[in-house]
Amino acid sequence: MEPVDHHIVSLVQSSDGIKRTGLNLLTTNTASEKSSVAGDGITSSQNLKEKQRLADVRAELDRINAENQRLKLTLNQVNSNYYALQMHLVSLTQRHRNRIAESSEANTQMNRPIEEKTHGEGMVARQFMDLVQTETKAETDELSESSSEDRCQELSGSPGNTIVESMERRQRNNKSRNQREDTPEGLPHPAGWLPNKGPKFNNSKDNEQAQQTMAMIRKARVSVRARSEASMISDGCQWRKYGQKMAKGNPCPRAYYRCTMATGCPVRKQVQRCAEDRTILVTTYEGNHNHPLPPAAMAMASTTSAAASTLLSGSMPSADHGIMNSNIVPKGMLPGSPNLITLSASAPFPTVTLDLTHPPNQRPLHQLHPLSPNWPHNISSLPDHLLGHPIYNQSKLLGTYLSSQGNNELPVHLSQNQMQRHPMVDTAATAAAITADPNFTAALVAAITSIIGNSHRDNSGNNNSTASRNSGDNNT
């Protein structure tokens, strides 16, 4: 029997030179088989051949499984690269557009002092915009300087990367370059990303300002107001409660959660009921996920990260002109719903609030989305050339989210063909897409609100099904 085992071992190891877990299973199996065979006293060469063939098949199966795993990893890597590249393209396009707009604006407002733009609370938003512009220049330089190979390596981050994360990496990179000028490798990135180019802050003043801005960006928050009977709204992620506090001015306690979908995920959220209307649940998200998100979480994560990037990019209609007040209401984008999106720069951290508490009938969808009068109910009717648009990808997110919520009346219908042609759901690109099209935030929020509203209405006598699902989702 001994030759059989040796044969199996050598076959598996020779397939790729790596001893795999399947090997243990094989040897364990054959060991038991060996004992049973020995116990029966069967030593015929026919049985030996049978065993050998079985071992060969198993070894081949193991090799194929290993190959399959490698292919999966490769596919994931390719997907990640695609996400990052698409995000980069969209953000560069948008920044180019912003620069054109700003240059034309500068022509008309040549005499306007810069100090006016950075005065008071508007300074926060302006700092974000300044940083984005600084980064824009740096990235433009990078585009012309770095090779495509470098870029592929640089952009191979996690699919959930956002502009904020990108900025953080650049900041880290810059720090590392300043401190360790003589070590070209720099510090290894936790996720395996090895930066080789950093922003080109030329003096310490810029650097200091950028660091302050980065600290603020890290603290940027997205707050979601929604009506829910449950203790927490479902966003597809897994959360662990780590604290609860009584906040001043609100009889309802504030609960603190952190994401437990990956070890070390920095994302946290606070959940608190509104003091004025306790049916309203205010969920505040902070940070960026360091792991891929399940489809159910992509919608909310992309919504919040998109809203955050909207805040950070300063591309909202009001903020774009440097007149950001403590509460900005982009009325132009939301007819009949002036409080849907609020940017707050007066809070300790810049916060964008998505108000999902208004009844959907206050926001006629056909007024909100420029693509289709029936959006989002018949996205499948969109022409093909729109399918690659980030906005459409966001719509797919919404569809995915709704599917995950078990909503039987999906407002978003996608043909199989479309899904196959555009199989990827790009959180980062959709975040950038928000900056590209301010109307989209309104449309997306309106769509989500309509679902929440429908769900609430449909289950008004049966408690909130979403809420009951929430507790299940979040407690698993």
Added chain:
DNA sequence: CGGGTTTGACCTGCGC
């Protein structure tokens, strides 16, 4: 028994 929740203690930043 492992994982999640509760809750009081502790830390930190900020205003006075």
Added chain:
DNA sequence: GCGCAGGTCAAACCCG
């Protein structure tokens, strides 16, 4: 320096 409020920690507790 002191008090307050927000945020976090960690031991105790609970639950499946």
